[in-house]
Amino acid sequence: MDYKNKKIKGVLKQDYQFFSHGLEGVAAFETSISYIDGKDGILIYRGIPIGELAERSTYEETAYFLIYGSLPTKAELKKFSNDLENHISLDTEDIKWLKDFPVAAHPMDVLNTCVSLMSLSEGGDYEIGRESDLKAGIQIMGKMPSIIAAFDRIRKGKEPIPPDNKLSYAANFLWMLNGEKPKEKEARILDLCLILHAEHGVCASTFATLVTSSTMADVYSSIVSGIGTLKGYLHGGANEQVIRMLERIGAPENVEKYLNEATKKKEKIMGFGHRVYKALDPRARILKNYARDLTGKRDEVLFKTALKIEKFMEKKFGPKGIYPNVDFYSGFVYKALGIPTDMFTSIFAIARSAGWIAHILEYRESSRIFRPRGIYSGPVNVKYIPIKAR
Ligand SMILES: CC(C)(COP(=O)(O)OP(=O)(O)OC[C@H]1O[C@@H](n2cnc3c(N)ncnc32)[C@H](O)[C@@H]1OP(=O)(O)O)[C@@H](O)C(=O)NCCC(=O)NCCS
Incomplete structure (x- = not known):
């Protein structure tokens, strides 16, 4: 092709089907995970109003419901909770990393770095598919509270506290953070906060995880995108x-x-x-x-x-x-609950990991790479001037 003499006739408006700044009002895929009625202020997770789940469910149960699509039986919930527990402990290598981080680091950056570090154990063998995605997702969900709690203790000059697997996900976080068994009411309130933050349609961070996973990247990379996006002060920050x-x-x-x-x-x-x-x-x-x-x-x-x-x-x-x-x-x-202010967004991220994983798994079923356009408003047919002549 004679690329030197190829001219662009102008920016063609018909290149774009439509324009929506910030993708407002655009639907890019189908989902059965959650729905927001913004006019009447209603939020449902898989059909159940958020208020009902907040009152009657637990975070582990809600996470299962979001990820697997139906409310668990007793046995399914027990297995899911055990799967999370199996990943909750940090090993000496994880703690060594956390001790090497600057104490002034923001907990969201610590979380992001640690999820990225988790991917190293895959050794490049990650096979995209439901089994690997679920395994990675549950590992991330299990470890996130331990990372944040341990980092907070380390930056305060204290030793991390191992999890107590008799406690719920929320109670265990408070235990690992404070070194005291939380009161039932405190653990229940954190559990409720986790339920309320577990899922929220195609918010910016969920969209970011899906953009990443739509390229057939692994779940670690997708969740790293989600955490990074959640950090901004227009979103979870x-x-x-x-x-x-x-x-x-x-x-x-x-x-x-x-x-x-x-x-x-x-x-x-x-x-x-x-x-x-x-x-x-x-x-x-x-x-x-x-x-x-x-x-x-x-x-x-x-x-x-x-x-x-x-x-x-x-x-x-x-x-x-x-x-x-x-x-x-x-x-x-x-x-x-005694949680430091700079950790608030990390609590949001811990909770939202369930929604992110649910969306990644769902979108994989009919995945298509996300590839919008930007309306080009720059110059055309500009001559290249060699550096000496500029
Ligand atoms: C959430 C948010 C990013 C949504 O953004 P958006 O849908 O792009 O809405 P816009 O920024 O276009 O705002 C629309 C109009 O409402 C105004 N507005 C929106 N949120 C506002 C806020 N928190 N304070 C003051 N004005 C606000 C905008 O200034 C704009 O006014 P204009 O029409 O006169 O220009 C936005 O409301 C915001 O920045 N909120 C504060 C941050 C926050 O709490 N984020 C957490 C979201 S869960």
């Missing part, structure tokens, strides 16, 4: 930023001034708004009640500040469909 914003505001009497200035500058208020929900996020409603129950004297001012923000935002942005999302009140619950 918002829960950490909510508490930081509340601390900056300091007291209810400062809310109006802060929000007037921020919204004048078109700044996003953390923990509000959603691409799909134009009503109150049902998870936020549940979490607000727990946040109110759990917030003690120490964080009372912070909670009152949050209520004032909600009131201000509802008046100013409610008519635009901007309401609190899952991240607005979750931080209060984590704070009350």
Whole structure:
């Protein structure tokens, strides 16, 4: 081909079937894992409303339901819980790695690096398929809480605590983090938070895992994409930023001034708004009640500040469909459980691993590589000028 004289006639609009900035309103595949009715603020996992699962299920059961597609029998749940437990312990090599990480590292970066490290044990022999994908997925789910708990202890100069396999997934995390057996109520509340965060349709991080797995990459690489995407403050990172914003505001009497200035500058208020929900996020409603129950004297001012923000935002942005999302009140619950602020997004990632794995397995069944276009708005037919002549 005479590539030197090949000319582009111009950017052809018909190259693109349609344009949607940020893919808003676009469906790219079918899924039976979850559905969001954004107008009425409803979320279902495989048909069951989130409120019912939060009240009646456990995280292990919900994770099984998302991944395998049906509620488990007693025996199936026991096997699934045992499979998770088999991976929960960190070996000496894992702990050595964690001890070598900088203590100032962000827990999300630690999580991402450790999931990537897990893939090294595959030795390049990973065979894409349901069996390997499930094996890797369950290994990742099992190890994530142990990694985060151990890293927090190491950075505080303490030794990691081995898991207690008699405890539930949520209780075990609190045990490995604090070195004290959690009260039943505390473990149950964390369990409920994990259920609420386990799945949420084609959010940015789930989409990222699917983009990666659609190239026939392994589950480790796909989940690394998911964790990296979740970290951003427009997505899962918002829960950490909510508490930081509340601390900056300091007291209810400062809310109006802060929000007037921020919204004048078109700044996003953390923990509000959603691409799909134009009503109150049902998870936020549940979490607000727990946040109110759990917030003690120490964080009372912070909670009152949050209520004032909600009131201000509802008046100013409610008519635009901007309401609190899952991240607005979750931080209060984590704070009350003694979880450090920079670990909030990692808790989200631990929970969401179930949804990510469920979507990877489902999409594999009818996989097609994701390959959208970008509307080219650059120049055409530009002459190459050799470096000496520039
Ligand atoms: C979640 C989010 C990224 C969705 O983004 P999106 O669907 O692309 O929505 P847009 O950013 O286009 O926002 C639409 C309009 O609402 C406004 N808006 C959206 N979220 C807002 C917020 N949290 N605070 C103030 N204004 C907000 C935008 O400024 C924009 O206004 P405009 O029409 O006058 O330009 C966005 O709401 C946001 O940044 N929220 C804060 C971060 C957060 O809590 N993320 C966690 C989500 S679970």
